[in-house]
Amino acid sequence: MAIIRPFRALRPREDLADKVAALPYDVMNSEEAREAVKGNPYSFLHVDKAEIDLPVGTGLYDRAVYEKARENLYGFADKGVFIREDRNALYIYRLIMDGYAQTGLVACTSIDDYLNNVIKKHEFTRADKEEDRIRHVDTTNAHTGPIFQTYVSKESITGIIEAYKAENKPCYDFVSDDGITHTVWTIRDDETIGKLADEFSSVESLYIADGHHRAASAVRVGVMRRSAKPDYTGEEEFNYFLSVLFPSNELRIMDYNRVVKDLNGMSEEEFIARVSENFEVTKFEGEGQLRPMRKHTFGMFLGGSWYELEAKAGTYDESDPQKRLDVAIMQNNLLHPILGIEDPRTDKRIDFVGGIRGLDELERRVGLDMKVAFSMFPTTIMDLIDIADAGEVMPPKSTWFEPKLRSGLFVHTLD
Known part of the structure; x- marks a missing residue:
């Protein structure tokens, strides 16, 4: 009411x-x-x-x-x-x-x-x-x-x-x-x-x-x-x-993308190997940039190339409105365990780029002051409603209106 x-x-x-x-x-x-x-x-x-x-x-x-x-x-x-x-x-x-x-x-x-x-x-x-x-x-x-x-x-x-x-x-x-x-x-x-x-x-x-x-x-x-x-x-x-x-x-809701300063002490090859434990990693052979077109997929820009990441089964819980969010999948399976970013609200090694700025901005940042970038599939408005109805909170930097x-x-x- x-x-x-x-x-x-x-x-x-x-x-x-x-x-x-x-x-x-x-x-x-x-x-x-x-x-x-x-x-x-x-x-x-x-x-x-x-x-x-x-x-x-x-x-x-x-x-x-x-x-x-x-x-x-x-x-x-x-x-x-x-x-x-x-x-x-x-x-x-x-x-x-x-x-x-x-x-x-x-x-x-x-x-x-x-x-x-x-x-x-x-x-x-x-x-x-x-x-x-x-x-x-x-x-x-x-x-x-x-x-x-x-x-x-x-x-x-x-x-x-x-x-x-x-x-x-x-x-x-x-x-x-x-x-x-x-x-x-x-x-x-x-x-x-x-x-x-x-x-x-x-x-x-x-x-x-x-x-x-x-x-x-x-x-x-x-x-x-x-x-x-x-x-x-x-x-x-x-x-x-x-x-x-x-x-x-x-x-x-537009995508809210991530850029990270370093690979937490790993080489590019070591990093991709670690990422492959939780994601199917495919080098993008198309022209331009990789914008994810469905849930649970991500773009990664590293070393001048784009890669498609698809979350493997078991890396998320589809029945949980928070754990099934792509921003949570990224945080729980890559940013925290691999790159060591425990709290994205306070960690100075990560920054966030609103989708209004385009994927060119991700490439620019990697060339300027970052090592790797991740393009995200946008959170949906029903994701937001489901989270609120469940009395939970969104992970930080989940939505860009x-x-x-x-x-x-x-x-x-x-x-």
Whole structure:
């Protein structure tokens, strides 16, 4: 029984939406963000990465960063860059990348649904990252970045959304610098809002696809606000957080590939022999690069050549939603036992390359600072759902979602 609720968004003027919209704060560092905002005083990075407006060297977690974020956010409102909706609304948010469209519903979801596991998770969170976003939400009094969630697709929800799109004009429609088309429709009529809320009330579970730290932080702030207001009713805005909900059948997860600095003291011949214990190894004779086309197969770039690896029987458990994941097969049968990478979260010998960068990047890294690269078959959205339903967590760097939601198009304030 998932709860969704409309909200009075703070959002950019139509003519400035393309300038405000920014990639999420956690996909770039401060130097990259400073470069990205040059010539664009409207970028939402001035809110989500406010250190860019402070002297170089200011600590990321300095109190001044959060205060600057608040100043910039409400400065946008005071200057008319942002407008405040005059009533509660939902939004339809469609992204088109390389001809492929995915359409989500922007709404507020319940912190109680998160606490009661109606909203399910598949990642651990780090305390320092949670604390950063807690301070950001609490100081700005707003959720500035939406939580990317999914649900098992439901034709009745899709039908309502598609009908509304067909009958109404969008409030935003622009192409971002990376070629992705962003289109937004505002739903203000109570009848459509009510229908969508009723349909989601029969959705058993929502699943966080991306944004675990933002979600956990939003919930923590909501709980803090409840403690400070013992007579809270549950209707206050701090009881809900900003989300975009996509049907599972429209989402694409890209490959998340691995590169490793060395062969753990082995020669190439010794390494291939060890790999052959758990994988069928075949030298790739085709042209170009080797992109795996099915589960339990991998590409390996070593010594200027590509090899296909196929996991042997007994190296995984198809009945276990975690152990059957290709990222787990790679970790449990090669990266850890052969290359000695026990914890890929902390080991400095391994790096990860999102599929959006292509297999050329793997070859480039091997030529630059790495010894071997592995191309992966993408994790599926149903893999993610199965893991979350089982109450387990994904291995690190399992999913790379594209296209990325833009921050700044919708802000949910907590009062």
